[in-house]
Amino acid sequence: MSEFGWMEAGGQYLARKVDAAVEAGLDGASQLPGWRRRHVVAHVACNARALSRLVHWARTGEERAMYPSREARDAEIEETARIPAPELAALSAECDRELREDLAGLSDLQWNTKVRTAQGKIVPASEIPWMRARESWIHAVDLGAGGSFDDFPDGLVDMLLSDVTAAMENRPQGPALLLVPLDRARTWRVHPGGRPDDADLVERVALVRGSAARLAAWLTGRGPAPEPGAPSIGPWL
Structure with a gap:
């Protein structure tokens, strides 16, 4: 399976675990210290938005950082985490879908555009599907709602x-x-x-x-x- 395929499958896996987390209660503790399940769901939604900013960079040449700063990233997650559970789950799925649609619109040339990750690493836009796949699968486990690396x-x-x-x-x-x-x-x-x-x-x-x-x-x-x-x-x- 390609990175794009893993990204799509990861989005589906994540959606199932988000649904399970909603049923279990998003105010319950996640497997990440200091975060409730709703923070994990908010984070994966915000991550999809952030990666869409990199897609915009690749498509237009207009530089857009994933996040203006670490503080802005954390504030966005906290604000998003306050959304009621059903709406938060729907937002996570919507952001994931929008990212996949954005990526599908890139040309061969645009896939090679260099962008910068949140860690400051310079990578081609073709790395974005892998970045999202990794995020989706791992954070699905972090929800503590039945996900496993197995x-x-x-x-x-x-x-x-x-x-x-x-x-x-x-x-x-x-x-x-x-x-x-x-x-x-x-x-x-x-x-x-x-x-x-x-x-x-x-x-x-x-x-x-x-x-x-x-x-x-x-x-x-x-x-x-x-x-x-x-x-x-x-x-x-």
């Missing part, structure tokens, strides 16, 4: 592992890891600072085994270490 498509899990380990390699510090998914024919490695030949790091590499889904959940801060003795890891974003 539900994720295998290809999506593999791309998450590649994405997160690449981000970890860009950090100057952190544990060196050899990730061995028991349900895959390949492994993933992390060499902090991108130093695969550092003899000291090679000696300290930690072997971590588990299912690919459990490894992805752990690396993204959504689950415990797959086995005892795994090193502590920092936030992935």
Whole structure:
């Protein structure tokens, strides 16, 4: 499945978990510290709007940041989270649909336009479907309404592992890891600072085994270490 396909499937998965969260109560605690379920729903709605700003940038050449500032992002989420539950669920679905429609209107040339993520990374607009797919699937789990990394498509899990380990390699510090998914024919490695030949790091590499889904959940801060003795890891974003 392509990134666009994962994005569409993620939107459907998210909508089902939002419905389950509404039934369970949006004022209940989510799996993200300090956030109720309604904050997670508000965040995914606001994220779709923010990514649509990047699509506008790619389509028109007029620069538009995802968010004016971290403070503005947080304020938008708080304001959106106050919307009554049925309307908030409908808004989440509407924003997701509008983003997909916006993306479908990009030309081949516009897909290559460089835009800037909320973390300041410069990427082509073709990265936006993956950014949204990642957001939809992971935050569907964060709702605490029955979602699980075990539900994720295998290809999506593999791309998450590649994405997160690449981000970890860009950090100057952190544990060196050899990730061995028991349900895959390949492994993933992390060499902090991108130093695969550092003899000291090679000696300290930690072997971590588990299912690919459990490894992805752990690396993204959504689950415990797959086995005892795994090193502590920092936030992935």
